[in-house]
Amino acid sequence: MDSPISAALVSWGNAWLTGHVGLDEAVDRVERVAGPQVVEVGDPPAETTLRAFLVDQRIEGLSSFRLALPIPGDPLGLTGPPAFNGGAIDAGQAAIAVLPGRCVGLVPSPDRRGSSYSGIRWTATEASATVPDLPSLAEAEHMLTAAIRSATEALLAVDGPAQGFPSLDDTEDTLAPGYPGRAHRVGALAARLSLALRLADERGLTSGQLGTRSEALRELDRAVRRARVAAHHAIVESGQPQI
Incomplete structure (x- = not known):
């Protein structure tokens, strides 16, 4: 994907979580980058709005977001499991929501419906809670x-x-x-x-x-x-x- 949508979610999500912006502003700024956004969660998968997903994760203890910008041979920001890593590498990006004792990986893909709707669909899967080895x-x-x-x-x-x-x-x-x-x-x-x-x-x-x-x-x-x-x-x- 050419869109830097994962970077936008991490940036504005962290700004919201640290109290620098409100939730509505954070979601609005993320959606300015690539249009309306939904998150696919659970098994069987169910669709929810990005705003509702963030609220739910905050209730569960969401503390921060991490950015992954991997390519084949260099899984930057990823620590597993393989299913999440594979999706993130294919997309060239991902956001990781950090919660107490676990992480949720979010991989974006284009979401087009009909001739006029164009947005982003995030696929949420369990991600390893291991902190990646990244430079300061x-x-x-x-x-x-x-x-x-x-x-x-x-x-x-x-x-x-x-x-x-x-x-x-x-x-x-x-x-x-x-x-x-x-x-x-x-x-x-x-x-x-x-x-x-x-x-x-x-x-x-x-x-x-x-x-x-x-x-x-x-x-x-x-x-x-x-x-x-x-x-x-x-x-x-x-x-x-x-x-």
Whole structure:
């Protein structure tokens, strides 16, 4: 999915859970990203609205959301079980609702009904309560800076068509109120680079040039995804001074 809907749910969900925005505002901002949203829960599956799902989970002790941005070979943010991991990897994203002693994994998919309705359907399944091994915001920012420098050096050595890199004004910082300034800064840079990676144009390059650039972009993508995850978790980090 091209839509950053999992990031939006994690950002605004955490802002709601930490008291920086109300539930109605949080749901409204998430639905602005990709339209109306429903959650499929239970077995047999039953459909409920995103707002009702959040209220129910809050009653059960929902304390925070985590973001997963996995790709094949790099299950970033995932700790199982395999059924949830597989769905999240196929979607390229997921949100994990953290409750006392357990987690609920939420995998988004397009929800189209007829010619006019277009939204998101979240499939809720049990997820492992194991905390994933993720970098802190400071570590992720350092990794991203190093990856940018390395990728720039590699790409400058490759002749070929110029790439279109969007300015910061062309990308949206999806973080909600309550996040530290450093998280907004890292999140905005990661969002810009994520868009640049999607716009990368391979036409007109030789196989050798493609290999050089592919490796550089692969490492940059890895750092970008970690920076986005770390930025979206920063609001619930404890004992981590932010500037």
